[in-house]
Each structure stands twice: as structure tokens, then as C-alpha cells.
Amino acid sequence: xxxxxxxxxxxxxxxxxxxxxxxxxxxxxxxxxxxxxxxxxxxxxxxxxxxxxxxxxxxxxxxxxxxxxxxxxxxxxxxxxxxxxxxxxxxxxxxxxxxxxxxxxxxxxxxxxxxxxxxxxxxxxxxxxxxxxxxxxxxxxxxxxxxxxxxxxxxxxxxxxxxxxxxxxxxxxxxxxxxxxxxxxxxxxxxxxxxxxxxxxxxxxxxxxxxxxxxxxxxxx
Amino acid sequence: xxxxxxxxxxxxxxxxxxxxxxxxxxxxxxxxxxxxxxxxxxxxxxxxxxxxxxxxxxxxxxxxxxxxxxxxxxxxxxxxxxxxxxxxxxxxxxxxxxxxxxxxxxxxxxxxxxxxxxxxxxxxxxxxxxxxxxxxxxxxxxxxxxxxxxxxxxxxxxxxxxxxxxxxxxxxxxxxxxxxxxxxxxxxxxxxxxxxxxxxxxxxxxxxxxxxxxxxxxxxxxxxxxxxxxxxxxxxxxxxxxxxxxxxxxx
Numbered sequence: 001x002x003x004x005x006x007x008x009x010x011x012x013x014x015x016x017x018x019x020x021x022x023x024x025x026x027x028x029x030x031x032x033x034x035x036x037x038x039x040x041x042x043x044x045x046x047x048x049x050x051x052x053x054x055x056x057x058x059x060x061x062x063x064x065x066x067x068x069x070x071x072x073x074x075x076x077x078x079x080x081x082x083x084x085x086x087x088x089x090x091x092x093x094x095x096x097x098x099x100x101x102x103x104x105x106x107x108x109x110x111x112x113x114x115x116x117x118x119x120x121x122x123x124x125x126x127x128x129x130x131x132x133x134x135x136x137x138x139x140x141x142x143x144x145x146x147x148x149x150x151x152x153x154x155x156x157x158x159x160x161x162x163x164x165x166x167x168x169x170x171x172x173x174x175x176x177x178x179x180x181x182x183x184x185x186x187x188x189x190x191x192x193x194x195x196x197x198x199x200x201x202x203x204x205x206x207x208x209x210x211x212x213x214x215x216x217x218x219x220x221x
Numbered sequence: 222x223x224x225x226x227x228x229x230x231x232x233x234x235x236x237x238x239x240x241x242x243x244x245x246x247x248x249x250x251x252x253x254x255x256x257x258x259x260x261x262x263x264x265x266x267x268x269x270x271x272x273x274x275x276x277x278x279x280x281x282x283x284x285x286x287x288x289x290x291x292x293x294x295x296x297x298x299x300x301x302x303x304x305x306x307x308x309x310x311x312x313x314x315x316x317x318x319x320x321x322x323x324x325x326x327x328x329x330x331x332x333x334x335x336x337x338x339x340x341x342x343x344x345x346x347x348x349x350x351x352x353x354x355x356x357x358x359x360x361x362x363x364x365x366x367x368x369x370x371x372x373x374x375x376x377x378x379x380x381x382x383x384x385x386x387x388x389x390x391x392x393x394x395x396x397x398x399x400x401x402x403x404x405x406x407x408x409x410x411x412x413x414x415x416x417x418x419x420x421x422x423x424x425x426x427x428x429x430x431x432x433x434x435x436x437x438x439x440x441x442x443x444x445x446x447x448x449x450x451x452x453x454x455x456x457x458x459x460x461x462x463x464x465x466x467x468x469x470x471x472x
Contacts, residue, residue: 015351056351059348066350066351067350067351068348068349068350068351069348069349070348071344071347071348074346074347074348074349075460077349078460086346089339089342091241091335092241094335094336094338094339095241095331095332095335097335097338098331098332098334098335098338099331101334101338102331102334114327114328114331115241115242115244115328115331116242116243116244116245116287116291116324116328117241117242117243117244117245117287118287156342156345157338157341157342157345158341158342158344158345158348159341165334166334171330171331171334172330174330174333174334175329175330175333175334
């Protein structure tokens, strides 16, 4: 006789669901007190799968749970499945998508100005493919469209929730300026708080040298 | 000098089409020349930026308006920098480059996020949802019926680069190691003759030195050029298959 367990109920619900099933629905069917319980049971199930060397895991995607095969088996599944629906995304489209994902709802002029380039073509294709959508119009002259990402966007990128991505305020923490070459000077702290130059920091401003002939010998190398 | 010029030409040709806009080009120049973002040598940047614009014209690529706009912004910054420094308290005067710096940093953040998204997507594409998916957009097809995607050079280079990055496949080479591309060509042809067709990754199963790796890759490109082999991919990020090309044989 098979014993019915809470973990088993959750596993069965996710297993049989045709699309990602939300924690809320699972919690109500399995009579769990909170949606967090679903999370911890899913973690437990995944640990068991891993321990037993299973080829699948439950993943949180687009606000729900779904079974997915793990990456290691992709080449084998690739021998059977061909996903023709996968849209081809260009670098320009990915840039536009990043801006929309973080700043949504956002208008085309804002996107254009961040990229320093026209984004009309990319936005159009993203709309066509249903990765972004029009969220309304801005109450400003010209009433430009405001764009936002869709649920398909989350599915396409394997994102559990839009909050998984950094917000506009968090973006500098995620992607700092560490990529830029910053020469070591005698007073390194001079550069540390450069992004926000306070009026009181007269010193900093003085450190910008205005060259007479415009030539800079320091950085040729 | 001539040599130098043509080298620049090639370099420009390779890069021009991959820039997503003037900010992208500027970021590239700043990184290439290891420029301090907070102290951009504006004359140097104006010169390099102009060089790229001229090459675009030379190569008959349409120079988009946004590049010209950026060029004029750079020129105006340069002009403002040449103005004599006022004797009075300078604390109120903003560095003319500041606006540009802020634009670059903001653009760079979204560019990095877009790279992160791309990696997430590649990973997502390697994980398949449980079958029996009513709204499924995945169609089941066996390999034989599959339409194979012909591969462009860029994807091939990317595949090689990904392999090369898996360090466990690469062993250090000896100094003045000698490699014969002809020998590598024979290696690939033997490999195909034995297996009929082969996966790209299987060409590199043995541990190789970086030089040997590159030589094998060049040999592969050479065979493609001579139309002796065909290279196809099953799906995006799928396996890359190499086939002998019957029509290309014997010429």
C-alpha cells in the first residue's frame, strides 16, 4: 500500500501539471500553511533527486514550478527534440530587453538614449515574438508607448520571478565599474566616490586636468 | 606604413559590424586602450573614433546618424576642454566629460545585464520541460528528419572558443612546438572516414596543446573552404556535426 505524503502530493502536482504551477495553488491543494513550505519541500525533493543521480529537477520558473531535465543531458535530448520556436535574439535585442526588464514600463526614447542608438527595429521584433508588450502610454507629449516584459520572457530565460533581476537602484551593485581600467594613483580613495561628486569635494574637481593641447600621454600604451 | 594601414583596415572591418552603436564603439576603444574612464584623453578618443567613422565610409557601410551625433558631442567636449581654466573658484564647473562618462557607465551596466541574460538563456535552452506539454511549442522530430542548420563562421569560432576555455582539455605546449596543418587535415579526414560523420567536440577529445588545437581548427576551416566537408548544427546550441562532402571530393 502506497503511503500518501505531503512531499508526494507536491511532487505529483508538479509532475502532472502541463505548465508551471504556482506555489499558491500547491499550498492550497496540499493543505500547507504557507507558500514557503512548498519552497522548502521542493528543495528537499531536489536534494533527493540529486543524491539519487536523477536527470531532472524541479525548477521555479515564471512564477511556478515545473520539472526540467538537467543541463548535462541536453546533448542527448537534442538528438530527439528540436525546438523550432526558439527566437533568435541579437545582441541589440538583448540590450533592449535588459533595459525594459529593469526599467519597465519604459518608453522608446529612454531606451534609445541609454543605448545611444535607435532601438525601433529591436523593439518591434521583441513585440512580435511576444517577449515584450505594450503596457500603456506615457502621459507626456506624443504619448509614447510604454513597454514591459511578458511571462514568456521569464520562461525563455529561465527566470523564476522578475524580481530575480536587479532593480534600477541595485544595478550599480551588480555591475560596477570594475571592468574599467582605473590607474592606481597616490590617493586611490579619490576615485572611489567619484560617481557622485558632491559640491564640497572641490579636491576631486581640481584633479581633472585640462590639457592645453589636448594630448594625453598618460594612457598611451 | 602601408602595412600598418591595411592592418588597421582589417581590424576595423572585423569590428565595425559588431558594434551596437556609438557608445559600444567608445566602450571598446576605452577598454582596448586601457583608458581611465574618469580621465578620458578626449583628443585620443576623438581621433580613434574618427578613424572608425572614416573606415565605415571607406567600407561603404552606412554611417548611422547616431555615430555622427556622438562625433559632434566628442568635438564639443574637446572644444570645451580647450577653453582656458577660469581663475575663479572651479568647484562649480563640471568637467565637460562627466556627461559622457555617466552615459558610458550606464550603458555598460545594461550591456553587462544583457550578457548575463544571454548566459541564462543558453542555460535555459539546455533544460527541457517535462514532456506532454499541451501548449508545447516543442515539436518532436527524429534526427534524420531534422532540418540541420548550416553554421556560420562565428558560431564555429564560438564553439571552438568554448572548448578551449575548458582548461582540462589543454596541456601546455613545448617551446618551438612544430605543427603540420597537413597532418591535421589528414587527421580530420581519417576521423570522418572511420565514423562517417562526427561531432565537432569529438575532434578534440584528446588533450592537446593550444597550438595543436588551433592547428586542428585551421585544418577544419581549410577543409570547409575546399568544400571537402560540411558542418551543420542540430539546433541552436545543439551538437555541431561534421560530414564529408561527396561533391567536394576529388577536386
